[in-house]
Amino acid sequence: MNLAAHPVFVSLTPVFLLIGLGYLAGRLQWIRDAAVKDLSNLVFMVLIPALLFRTMSAVRIEALDLRPLLAYFPAALLLLAVCIAWRGVHRRSVVIGLASIFSNMVMIGITLVELAYGKAGLVTLLTLVSVHALILLSVGSVVLELVVAREAREQGGSAPHLWATMASVARGTLIHPIPLPIICGLLFAQTGWALPVVIDKPLQLLGSAFGPISLVLVGVSLAATPMSGHWRAALQVVLTKNLVLPVLVGAGAWAVGITGLPLTVVVVAAALPVGANVFLFAQRYDTAKELTTASMGLTTVAALFTLSLVMAIMSWLNPLTG
16 A cells, blocks of 8 residues: 555645644744734634635535534533543543543644545534534533632632623634634525625635644644643543544444444544643633643644544545545
8 A cells, every 4th residue: 555645644744744844933933922823813813714604605504414413522521521520520620621522623623624535524524613612611611610619619708600601601602713604604505695706716715824824833832832740641631532532422423323424524523632722721710721731732742643543443444535
């Protein structure tokens, strides 16, 4: 077999080369910390909305397969519950549990899935992306607020209002540059209209810029990630996130009758490294910040091997999707 022509190698190599280039740029200070925030804003406020809206603007709701949601999220929430119960119910265990189930579906997943599985695979991934943050971060917020409320009661203080927190989380995850263009694109698709060329072409150009810039930014962030002193705990997150979650999601997909390309995409999505949103929780609740950062970095590095393994297995199980 010609390794250089293998679909897994062909799709993974550009992803990790661009991350490696970003890492080099970060280490050599070609892209400094002051520029990272502006480039991140460019990706999230301009490039990713253009890609998401254009992709979903041709998808009819009746043709959309929602079974991946039933495969992915029950498995992820079950694993979250196990992680919390294993470590004990406190802020640190909840944040580490979130790191063990929250995939980097946007910065890495979108480019990888489009390269490996084309537009059909991307539609399946975006079905997950549309509610990924809403479901997992909302559950994480509720659990964390319950823990904070318990701590406040134990210390004799006043607990924050849970419903206000839930409403804030729901509003923040819906009015957001990721789910909002997906919803708007789907609504536009139901009209039966086609995007005019003068609008479609700029959206296409903006969307095509998303992949390389976002992957380079992942590498830049990785260059600034300290991992010393947290190897053992971070390795536990790597094993849980990169290997255990894909197995559970694959079992869930099999249970609801998902086969072929959708099965491959949901399993690969589960095998992606930790998403950056988890660090916001660590920062907000002032717990496990160093471990969360180290876990993000180590899962990204380990994904070079674990993603290759998962994609190779799925290619063997579903040869027509490779």
